[in-house]
Amino acid sequence: MRRILLALLFALPIAAPAMATNDPFPRVWSYAGNTEQGAPLLRAPDLYQPMDLTAVRDRARFGINTIEVSPWANVHGRNRPDVPQQLRAYNPGTMTLGYFLMQEYWVAPPNAYASTDSTLIGDYTRCFLMDKRPPSTWLYNAGSNQVHATYNVNWGNPAFCDSVQNLLVNAIKQRDATGHYTLDGLFFDYFDRAPSWAAGNPTYDYARAGYSGAAAMDTAFSHQIAKLCDAIHAARPDAKLFVNAAGWVAHTPQWLDRFGATGQMREGFENGLMPFDTALAFVRQPSPTYKLIKSEETAYPIYSALDCTRARYTLGVSCLGDGWAYLGGGANYRTYVGWYDEYSVDPLTGVTDTTGAHTGWLGQPLGPVSSVIWQGTAPDAITNTSFETDVTSGWTFSSFAPASATISRDATTAGLGAASAKIHIATPGTVDWHVSLNSVGKLTLVPGTSYSATFRCRSSSPRTVHVLALNSGADRLLNVDTNWRQYQVVITPTTSIVAGLSFFLGTQAGDVWFDDVHFQAGATSVWRRDFQNGIVLANPTELPLTVPLENPFRRIQGVRAPTVNNGAISPTQTIPPHEALFLLRASLDTTRPAAVQNLHPGP
Numbered sequence: 285m286r287r288i289l290l291a292l293l294f295a296l297p298i299a300a301p302a303m304a305t306n307d308p309f310p311r312v313w314s315y316a317g318n319t320e321q322g323a324p325l326l327r328a329p330d331l332y333q334p335m336d337l338t339a340v341r342d343r344a345r346f347g348i349n350t351i352e353v354s355p356w357a358n359v360h361g362r363n364r365p366d367v368p369q370q371l372r373a374y375n376p377g378t379m380t381l382g383y384f385l386m387q388e389y390w391v392a393p394p395n396a397y398a399s400t401d402s403t404l405i406g407d408y409t410r411c412f413l414m415d416k417r418p419p420s421t422w423l424y425n426a427g428s429n430q431v432h433a434t435y436n437v438n439w440g441n442p443a444f445c446d447s448v449q450n451l452l453v454n455a456i457k458q459r460d461a462t463g464h465y466t467l468d469g470l471f472f473d474y475f476d477r478a479p480s481w482a483a484g485n486p487t488y489d490y491a492r493a494g495y496s497g498a499a500a501m502d503t504a505f506s507h508q509i510a511k512l513c514d515a516i517h518a519a520r521p522d523a524k525l526f527v528n529a530a531g532w533v534a535h536t537p538q539w540l541d542r543f544g545a546t547g548q549m550r551e552g553f554e555n556g557l558m559p560f561d562t563a564l565a566f567v568r569q570p571s572p573t574y575k576l577i578k579s580e581e582t583a584y585p586i587y588s589a590l591d592c593t594r595a596r597y598t599l600g601v602s603c604l605g606d607g608w609a610y611l612g613g614g615a616n617y618r619t620y621v622g623w624y625d626e627y628s629v630d631p632l633t634g635v636t637d638t639t640g641a642h643t644g645w646l647g648q649p650l651g652p653v654s655s656v657i658w659q660g661t662a663p664d665a666i667t668n669t670s671f672e673t674d675v676t677s678g679w680t681f682s683s684f685a686p687a688s689a690t691i692s693r694d695a696t697t698a699g700l701g702a703a704s705a706k707i708h709i710a711t712p713g714t715v716d717w718h719v720s721l722n723s724v725g726k727l728t729l730v731p732g733t734s735y736s737a738t739f740r741c742r743s744s745s746p747r748t749v750h751v752l753a754l755n756s757g758a759d760r761l762l763n764v765d766t767n768w769r770q771y772q773v774v775i776t777p778t779t780s781i782v783a784g785l786s787f788f789l790g791t792q793a794g795d796v797w798f799d800d801v802h803f804q805a806g807a808t809s810v811w812r813r814d815f816q817n818g819i820v821l822a823n824p825t826e827l828p829l830t831v832p833l834e835n836p837f838r839r840i841q842g843v844r845a846p847t848v849n850n851g852a853i854s855p856t857q858t859i860p861p862h863e864a865l866f867l868l869r870a871s872l873d874t875t876r877p878a879a880v881q882n883l884h885p886g887p
Contacts, residue, residue: 308644309815310599310866311608312627313348313576317383318367325351325367335367342621344374345628345640348574348608350383350471365458365466375640379468381526382455387435387474387482420444424489435474435482438493439512440504449512453519469524469546470516477509477539478502513543526574540573547574553598554579554862560601560824564811567605568653575607586622592845593863595624600864603646603820604653604813625842625849626866631817634851634868635841646866647816656821657772657809658832659738665725665784665803670698671705679705680722687713687790691721699740699768699799707789707796716750718790723803726784729756729777734825736809737773737785738802742766744795750788753803756781770800772809774825810859818868823859830858837867 318326325335325343343349349371368380421444423432439445458466480488480498488501495501516523524546540548550566552558558566558577567575579598584591595611602609611622625636629645668678675681675693683689687709694706709719729735737751741764752759757778762771777783785803789796807825819837823829833855842849853870 307347308648309603309646310626310644311602312346312599312643313350313608313610314343314346314621315350315578315610315612316343316621317350317352318364326364335364335370337370340367340370341374342623344371344378345623345643346378346621347643348379348381348576350381352383365460368466368468369460379524380466381469381471381524382467383471383473384452385473386437386439386476420492420494422493424492425486426489427486428489432483432486432488434484435476435479439479440501440508441494442508445508445512449515452512453515456516456520456523465520467523469526471526471528471549473528475509475527477506479505510543513545517544526576540571545573547576549576549578551578551580553577553601554594560822560862563601564604564653567602567607569605575602575605576610577602577607578610578612580612587624587844589845589847591622592624592848593860595622596626596845596848596866597822597862597864599624599626600820600822600866603815604811604822623844625840625844629840629866629868631868633841634838636843636849638843646818646820650814650816653811653813655770655772655809656812656831657738657770659802660736660804660806660808662804662806663727665727666723666801667725669801670701670799671703672701673703675705678724680724681707682720682722684713684718684790687711687718689719689790694797697742697768697797699742699770699797701799704740704797704799707798709789709793709796712793713790716788716790720789721787721798722754723784723786723801725803726782727753727803727805728782729753729758729780731777731779733805734774734776734807734827735803735805736807737775738771738800738804738808740768740770740799740801742768742797747789747792747794747796749796751775752786752788753777753781753783754786755779756783764796768797768799772807774807774809818866820864820866821857821859822864823861826861828858828860830856832856836870838870840866840868 318324325339326333349368351367371378371380420441421438423436423438424430425432437444452470456465456467456470460466480502483498488498490497490501493501495504513525516525525544526547526549527540527543527545528549528551550558550563553563554560563577567577569575577598579594584594591611595609598611599609601607611624623638623640627636628638628640628642629636630642631645631647666678668674671693673693675691681691688711689707689709691705691707693703695703698704705721707719707721713719727735735753735758741749741762743749743764743766746763746765749762749764750759751762751773753775756775758775760773760775762773764771785801787796787798806827808829810829810831811822811824813820821831836853836855837857838853839851839857840849841851848865857865857867859865
């Protein structure tokens with residue numbers, strides 16, 4: 285694995301930003317340019333004028349800032365070394381990354397660049413190296429003379445990629461007036477080793493670009509971009525390299541390792557491209573790289589109830605793992621820098637602030653994310669929940685050849701009470717339904733409605749349990765281990781049916797124990813993570829959930845969403861659907877310990 289040095293030399297005597305695993309929570313970042321986000325740092329038309337210091341101060345509140353970088357010229361003032369220098373003057377801990385779009389950085393067709401002057405085309409400055417471009421610099425539609433609309437830059441072209449490589453290397457080696465580096469690194473949008481996914485209809489003209497087909501183009505892209513990243517790291521070993529996965533497809537850790545990536549962004553949270561389960565798995569990846577979640581494509585006015593909900597949920601999910609969060613999209617995309625209640629909170633008073641004086645207020649996590657599970661109040665299909673007297677009433681057990689399995693009551697171990705149901709699979713079958721435990725009691729299932737299987741389980745060795753409502757289209761795979769744990773599996777049927785709860789176990793030999801089993805409508809579990817100064821709760825279901833907590837917790841006192849962040853103290857908290865809550869403990873110990881009077885050793 286490539287080592288990324290973390291000590292950067294700045295104009296001020298400050299510490300370099302730590303890796304993501306050491307930064308306090310919550311972690312927020314700004315994904316914006318110098319001239320955008322509602323309060324631009326530089327104002328058109330004359331971008332050589334002094335920067336807007338109020339806007340710079342607002343941007344400096346964020347832990348990570350992306351700003352536009354034009355490595356080939358200072359045309360229209362986009363590459364101003366004084367911008368990151370001023371950001372760090374307000375906030376020494378902020379990280380500044382130069383933004384570079386790799387997918388279609390030059391948005392006009394080649395003939396638009398015939399002029400040799402520094403004409404601004406669209407939102408991007410003309411690249412002077414395009415004056416000497418070979419035809420294969422561009423990716424064209426097959427059968428036409430039109431540049432491909434989705435991905436039009438041919439990074440597999442060695443001459444083109446080498447030129448850009450030199451320009452980007454010069455950009456990251458640029459220094460401010462005191463001789464220190466201007467940028468902490470680069471952010472590559474649409475960083476993709478295999479762009480053939482974007483071909484669509486029409487496809488690329490591979491021959492015109494110099495390739496025999498999609499596979500050859502992907503190989504060339506991967507090779508040239510690897511050279512580009514190697515050159516950047518060789519020029520600045522401490523430079524951070526952030527990438528955005530093209531097509532919203534997560535890059536594998538091994539692939540990111542090859543290119544020396546310091547961080548990865550996933551976008552499309554909660555708009556169908558990255559659902560909750562995907563986002564949670566992403567931020568929980570066991571890697572030291574920064575993991576950035578971008579929630580977008582909303583048309584809500586800034587600080588409306590829906591906008592604040594989206595920001596709170598995105599930030600909450602990022603806190604369940606080693607993540608950072610950004611909110612923007614739709615009518616808001618690149619038009620504002622939002623600053624929400626949860627971003628900065630005084631942990632003693634619980635009052636939010638817009639100055640950024642208390643970012644990282646949650647502190648460090650006390651452990652990994654966990655599920656808070658409790659039994660619901662809806663009618664229960666299970667009549668024999670705990671197997672205290674037998675395992676036959678309320679249940680049927682099936683074993684089909686070639687599997688061989690038995691069920692028995694086990695009074696030597698229990699998840700709750702004095703006994704449990706033990707299933708011994710002596711010989712596994714070829715499919716999981718060859719061994720099954722099925723409830724006699726049933727529920728009337730409605731398509732699109734959530735139903736919960738809540739139970740305690742352990743196994744003699746780690747295994748997968750198939751949990752389902754038979755023939756309903758509702759099922760989940762659950763990984764269990766050798767410890768008793770309480771689980772809740774939420775399943776959603778695709779058809780109307782009367783069905784019970786089933787556990788399929790037939791493909792692996794060994795023992796599995798069940799206890800405290802329930803099957804009910806609704807969901808009664810949320811995700812929770814504890815921190816030094818509070819907790820974060822996230823509800824990914826479509827139902828409001830009232831969470832019982834072990835002690836009273838207090839809500840923060842907000843200004844953007846005062847009806848949610850109202851400072852109330854309670855041992856229960858109601859979380860709306862697709863929402864998160866940031867809570868403080870009801871009271872913190874702020875009393876200093878008494879002074880030590882006796883310094884004598886011994887008793």
